[in-house]
Amino acid sequence: xxxxxxxxxxxxxxxxxxxxxxxxxxxxxxxxxxxxxxxxxxxxxxxxxxxxxxxxxxxxxxxxxxxxxxxxxxxxxxxxxxxxxxxxxxxxxxxxxxxxxxxxxxxxxxxxxxxxxxxxxxxxxxxxxxxxxxxxxxxxxxxxxxxxxxxxxxxxxxxxxxxxxxxxxxxxxxxxxxxxxxxxxxxxxxxxxxxxxxxxxxxxxxxxxxxxxxxxxxxxxxxxxxxxxx
Amino acid sequence: xxxxxxxxxxxxxxxxxxxxxxxxxxxxxxxxxxxxxxxxx
Numbered sequence: 001x002x003x004x005x006x007x008x009x010x011x012x013x014x015x016x017x018x019x020x021x022x023x024x025x026x027x028x029x030x031x032x033x034x035x036x037x038x039x040x041x042x043x044x045x046x047x048x049x050x051x052x053x054x055x056x057x058x059x060x061x062x063x064x065x066x067x068x069x070x071x072x073x074x075x076x077x078x079x080x081x082x083x084x085x086x087x088x089x090x091x092x093x094x095x096x097x098x099x100x101x102x103x104x105x106x107x108x109x110x111x112x113x114x115x116x117x118x119x120x121x122x123x124x125x126x127x128x129x130x131x132x133x134x135x136x137x138x139x140x141x142x143x144x145x146x147x148x149x150x151x152x153x154x155x156x157x158x159x160x161x162x163x164x165x166x167x168x169x170x171x172x173x174x175x176x177x178x179x180x181x182x183x184x185x186x187x188x189x190x191x192x193x194x195x196x197x198x199x200x201x202x203x204x205x206x207x208x209x210x211x212x213x214x215x216x217x218x219x220x221x222x223x224x225x226x227x228x229x230x
Numbered sequence: 231x232x233x234x235x236x237x238x239x240x241x242x243x244x245x246x247x248x249x250x251x252x253x254x255x256x257x258x259x260x261x262x263x264x265x266x267x268x269x270x271x
Contacts, residue, residue: 042240092242096242203254
């Protein structure tokens with residue numbers, strides 16, 4: 001396992017570089033938007049990866065609620081944290097694309113607003129995990145995660161349910177895309193998914209280590225003679 | 231000028247990811263120090 005991580009790291013770096021080359025050089029230039037449309041190759045894969053991570057968070061939270069396994073709780077925490085990072089990328093790159101194309105940075109349109117609400121739900125989840133120290137914290141967080149996950153399909157399909165400025169979804173929507181652009185988009189998604197997996201793996205190891213140290217500290221303070229500090 | 235937006239979006243993406251990875255690395259370094267302290271005590 002120790003050897004697999006650097007090998008996967010190198011492979012992911014190569015894949016990310018290849019995906020960047022595909023996005024900037026190989027993908028055809030969109031006729032009306034020009035080069036600024038290439039933001040799409042980072043914006044959409046980041047959104048899909050965030051949704052995937054929130055889905056994993058949902059599955060792990062349900063599993064934790066059913067079985068109370070610590071590993072499931074750690075997976076839930078890690079996937080939410082990395083998902084928030086990817087969702088932040090979506091919320092930053094979207095307005096950077098919108099400014100030259102729509103002429104505005106932001107509009108309170110349903111897709112944009114629901115994505116912001118989704119981000120706030122998962123940020124509140126992370127605040128709960130960070131600042132609540134009670135034994136019930138994983139249970140409360142898992143319950144919040146279930147509610148948060150219900151928002152993910154709403155965000156994705158909000159384009160169908162409401163009149164919105166946002167372009168139609170590439171998958172399962174009414175939008176059409178050049179096959180070469182779709183190819184580049186999928187390569188970028190694969191690269192960002194591998195990257196997310198590696199980051200989650202590192203974060204999982206870190207969280208496990210943190211919990212082991214916390215247990216060791218607790219044990220140490222129990223065994224230490226009265227009056228001595230840690 | 232429009233390429234400036236493209237550069238800004240790609241740069242912002244990597245600043246966010248690298249920033250997050252650096253927090254993981256610093257937390258890991260802090261934990262390693264804590265392990266050393268626990269071993270000593």
